[in-house]
Amino acid sequence: MVEIRKPISISDAVRRVMNFTRQGEVVVIPISKAYGHFLAEDVVATHNVPPFDRSPYDGYAIRAEDSREANINNPIVFEVIDVIGAGYVSNKEVGSNQAVRIMTGAQLPKGCNAVVMLELTKEFEQEQKKYFSINRSFLPGDNISLEGEDTKVGTVLVKKGTKINPGVQALLATFGYSEVKVAKKPMIGVFATGTELLNVNEPLQPGKIRNSxxxxxCAQIERSGAEAAYYGILPDNFEVSYNSLLDALDRVDILITTGGVSVGDYDYLPDIYKKLGANVLFNKVAMRPGSVTTVAEWNGKLLFGLSGNPSACYVGFELFARPAVRTLLFSQEPHLNKAQAILQADYPKPNPFTRLVRSTVTIQDGHLVVKPSGFDKSNAVSSLANANALMVLPGGTRGYEKGMKVNVLLLEDDVGCEWPWS
Amino acid sequence: MVEIRKPISISDAVRRVMNFTRQGEVVVIPISKAYGHFLAEDVVATHNVPPFDRSPYDGYAIRAEDSREANINNPIVFEVIDVIGAGYVSNKEVGSNQAVRIMTGAQLPKGCNAVVMLELTKEFEQEQKKYFSINRSFLPGDNISLEGEDTKVGTVLVKKGTKINPGVQALLATFGYSEVKVAKKPMIGVFATGTELLNVNEPLQPGKIRNSxxxxxCAQIERSGAEAAYYGILPDNFEVSYNSLLDALDRVDILITTGGVSVGDYDYLPDIYKKLGANVLFNKVAMRPGSVTTVAEWNGKLLFGLSGNPSACYVGFELFARPAVRTLLFSQEPHLNKAQAILQADYPKPNPFTRLVRSTVTIQDGHLVVKPSGFDKSNAVSSLANANALMVLPGGTRGYEKGMKVNVLLLEDDVGCEWPWS
Known part of the structure; x- marks a missing residue:
């Protein structure tokens, strides 16, 4: 008794999921903990950058007009009337042929409009006063970083939903965000199903494999920016499994199960969805692997029923669950980033279904090339460690050849994209 | 009194640092915490994959020879003598024209050598016994995943020093690594120096800027895989600063200071190195920015004196400190990964020094293009949030033009490379 399911396209399936995604909660954390979190607010310039006219060099602040006549045959002498370090402000006003010794980053003293680099001066002392001479002229504004030339106060610098990297961290510090509003990490519960599964710490037994x-x-969940709660392997008992899932749904934002969604006699997740009264968004997708991927919605929470097959499970998470996580993290680009790459292997056999192949993208002479991670059967297992992309091979009547351009979805790219499906 | 320092090339400088790097410590953590850590041991296949001959489909296990005469006009009937789920092993031996109902992933019952997919059978019952018929023949081995066909026991699957991603995590679980040997996160201490610096929570003051x-x-340290301990801004007092650094050196694997390494009057780090008796590896590098970057070694620990200029500081960390961190994490590819990209901006002015420009690499039609992050002066600050590469522009007598191929070092790539410098 094979149940007949109607497959829908990947883009339809993702769209149905996106209809039930929502933005998450905001938490305030100290800046020292902010790296790697997702911004829950725009970062805005709270002052001009630079915040004052300042010197980009170690040197002497002068009035440019006093240097006008300086040249190699006519050195002009300046008297040093003050010495200030970065962070200090001179309270002296510089007059004709006077100068203030100034350090990199220091605010320009009143009256000055140019900075002479230390290397261009000849310093000397006379009667315990300090002097220097220069043999070239300077124009007003020479060697000065002007207030606001980099950024004006009020400018939006980084958008809400961006992952905080070292550059964002620098901006947060510059503008006084000692506490940062970030997205609370969503909690994603994970159950495995499958009578063949052993725990990782159990020895192998005939017919069984370990739950991988x-x-x-859980690692994919962490990579996506959420927190994983692994609840173990569901027993082969409908009522116990139903109650475990119902309990877990109280504690998580999203619930993931692996296995149990095929049409085999032992796959009881469809019945659990029915008993829950969950709204099944789809239970068949026109793709390989992962055609049995099932997504349901229950009281505003998404339930992802991923296939028990490892590559189908992997693909199902990245296509359907990741954008739900990233939306909770306020991202406007919740999907995997798409790029083109040159295929390095032949796929001569046509397939009516769109294939999503765990692949390794590398850069050769400035362009992307892609190879399926499990291409050499002999190291199909180990090469999964190198997968950094999903290759998308649309279904059709023709195969694919080495050298063709194909689309890839990048797994380790933190930026994401708005919509990768046509 | 400008101290004369002799600049060395970037590759010489990096090489001098690498002479004093060492591998770190090993800690054992549960697999559930392993994602994102670096392997301190090779991952080895502890059994064959698959561990037994198994069915990749839901269907019936049969003896292929019994199907030999089956065709559209001559359906052959099989008796179902057992039903087994994945993880169970049939204890019945299959005889002539008998079959066992078998689930995806289940071990092949004794005597069987082919699997018939459910969709190809016509099931029926007679006198409370189950039967099915097929109208095509099967060959021995059809629809069977053979023991060891993916991986043989003993194969090294992932090398020590690899960052644990979801694929590696799956391998660890499959092969029973319930506890994983990973590199202990190195502890990197950070001090800021600079009389112009305010703490992030302080309001702006004339002449001062916040410590960014x-x-x-600290975010760069975390990105590199280490842990950061921020010890605050050093006061403008030699003895206090010296003692703070000496204290910190006891508690960290690597010590980083920002600022205080120029030749300005207020830069006292060189004197602190002297008093420590530290071995200064270099204090001038032929590059822009970051020429004053200073690295010293003291009792086997590296001290990085990064420039107080933000971009010089950023570049100095990535070029010199990151490979030291990654070596502590057992990586054989501790340096930033290098690639080629097409320049999207003109750099007409030649520069005698190699420039390292914080840049944004994107993918266009399958090839990398690069633009300096701070190219448009109007958003120089905000664009730092988008920096994902350092563009390397070798010094010389010519500038660079839009459309030229240049080398880029990728900042968000976890793979790294053995040696990016020529």
């Missing part, structure tokens, strides 16, 4: 999907998905 | 470098560097 849950650990893989 | 420390937070930026």
């Amino acid at each position: 999907n849950s650990y893989m998905v | 470098n420390s937070y930026m560097v």
Whole structure:
């Protein structure tokens, strides 16, 4: 008794999921903990940059007009009337042929409009006073970083939903964000199903394999920016499984199960969805692997029923669950970033379904090339460690050849994209 | 009194640092915490994959020879003598024209050598016994995943020093690594120096700016895989600063200071190195920015004296400190990964020094293009948030033009490279 399911396209499926995504909660954390979090507010310039006219060099602040006649045959002498370090402001006003010794980053003293680099001066002392001479002229504004020339107060610098990298961190510090509003990490619960599964710490037994999907998905959850709560392997008992899922739904933002969504006799997740009264968004997608991926919605929470097959499970998470996580993190570009790459292997066999192949993208002479991670059967397992992309091979009547351009979805790119599907 | 320092090339400088790097410590953590850590041991296949001959489909296990005469006009009937789920092993031996109902992933029952997919069968019952018929023949081995066909026991799957991603996590689980040996996160201490610096929570004051470098560097430290300990801004007092640094050196693997390494009157780090008896590896590098970057070694620990200029500080960390961190993390590819990209801006002015420009690399039609992050002066500050590469423009007598190929060092790539310098 094979249940007949109607497959929908990947883009339809993702769209149905996106209809039920929502933005998450905001938490305030100290800047020292902010790296790697997602901004829950725009970063705005709270002052001009530079905040005052300042010197980009170690040197002497002068009035440019006093240097007008200086040249190699006519050195002009300046008297040093003050010495200030960065962070200090001179309270002396510079007059004709006077100068203030100034350090990199220091505010320009009143009356000055140019800075002479130390290397261009000849310093000397006379009667315990300090002097220097220069043998070239300077124009007003020479060697000065002007207030606001980099950024004007009020400018939006980084958009809400951006992942905080070292550059963003520098901006937060510059503008006094000692506490930062970030997205609270969503909590994603994970259950495995499958009577063949052993725990990782159990020895192998005939017919059984260790549960690897849950650990893989938990890592994918962390990579996406959320927190994973692994609840173990569901027993082969409908009522116990139903109650475990119902309990977990109280504690998580999103619930993921691996396995149990095929049409096999032992796959009882469809019945659990039914008993929950969950709204099944789809239970078949026109893609390989992962065609049995099922997504349901229950009281505003998404339930992802990923396939028990490892590559289907991996693909299902990245296509459907990741954008839900990133939306909770306020991202406007919640989907995997798409790029083109040159195929390095033949796929001669046509396939009616769109294939999503775990692949390794590398850069050769400035362009992207892509190879399926499990291409050499002999190291299909180890090469999964190198997967950094999903290659998208649309279904059709023709195969794909080495040298063709194909689309890839980048797994390790933090930027994301608005919509990768046509 | 300008001290004359002799600049060395970037590659010489990096090489001098690498002479004093060492591998770090090993800690054992549960697999559930392993994502994002660096492997301190190779991952080895502890069994064959698959661990037994198994079915990749839901269907019936049969003896292929019994199907030989089956065709559209001659359906052959099989009796179903057992039903097993994945993880269970049938204890019945399959005889002539008998079959066992088998789930995806289940071990092949004794005597069987082919699997018939459910969709190709016509099931029926007779006298409370189950039967099915097929109208095509199967060959021995059809629809069977053979033991060890993916990976043989003993194969090294992932090398020590690799960052644990979701694929590696799956391998660790599959092969029973419930506890994982990873590199202990190195502890990197950070001090800021600079009389112009305010703390992030302080209001702006004339002539002063907030300390942003420390937070930026702490984020760079985290990105590199280490842990950052920020110890605050050093006071403008030699003895106090000396003692603070000496104290910190006890508690950290690497010590970073920002600022205080120029030849200005207020830059006292060179004197602190002298008093420590530290071995100064270099204090001038033929590059822009960051020429005053100073690295010293003291009792086997590296001290990085980064420039107080934000971009010089950023570049100095990535070029010199990052490979030291990654070596502590057992990486064999500790340097930033290098690629080629097409320049999208003109750099007409020649510069005798190699320039390292914080840049944004994007992918266009499958190839990398690069633009300096601060190119448009109007958003020089905000665009730093988008920097994901350092563009390397070798010094010389010619400038660079839009459309030329240049080297870029990728900042967000976790793979790294063995040696990016020529």
